[in-house]
Amino acid sequence: MKPRKLDAIDIKILTELQADGRITNQALSERVGLSARPCLERVRRLEREGIIVRYQAQVDVRRIQSCVFVLAQISLEKQGRARTSAFERRLREVPEVIECFEVSGPYDYIAKLVCRDLETYQELTDSWIDDAEMGVARVVSNVVLRPIRDFGTYPVFEEEA
Template identity: 70%
Template sequence: MRRRLDQIDLRILTELQADGRITNQALSERVGLSARPCLERVRRLEREGLITGYRAVLDVRRLQSCITVLAQIALEHHGRHGRQLFERRLANTPEVVECFEVSGEFDYIAKLICPDIDAYQELTQGWIDDTELGVSRVTSNIVLRPVRDQAPTPLFGADQDG
């Protein structure tokens, strides 16, 4: 069940997405609250799991030589056990930075960051060769350049029901 958010909650979440290092004082000024109630709201949003963490967003292209690949992955079997096994493998693969179970021709779309194409091919070939995982096909799209990357999550108005 989703929690009802008012306009102040939404402004807090929007501001924190833009700058997770903002001071509570600056945040309170931006959202129109005094510092103490603002901090209490932030702590409540964290406690309720609406804010799941804070992290630095890196420009990986400036940090290291690498490739980004969007991989569409199809499984041979669609039972719960097979999906759980595959999802655990992906969760323990550092190169997989995002993964979504999707509808349609493929079962998953994953975003991977690898040192080079050879490392990517070795990784995905390992998935296909591991018969226990049941990967039947991986279709790869090499990212040439990001057009929009790391955008904040859009928030759609106050007092929405879950």
């Protein structure tokens, strides 16, 4: 998919909305230097085009419950579309998996999980390894001791001429 070219105002809109998704259209228009109506039209176009995917609250789960964050490096037994599709489908169904990326290098995937405790995490990953349909050969775990920079915003770059 070829990236859509954005102008400076679109970039400002995306930057502001990532920082505060609840900003009013009036405040957003003032920050990006547009009147309210054209600003709203641009936001709606960015939504229609799938550039703005959704709005959501960012919750600090550590303030409401005990949990552990784990980064799991996952290797599959075999490669191939059928195998990776089955694995990915199953992983999408696991609520503890909050992010997952197919990667290059010695592992096939890196997943970020949040679990009640390490025992729950171990039971989950053991179930993946024991499930022949998932085809997991190995899981290397890194327990997060403390976040240095949790999810922020995506940098949006202006196109070079």
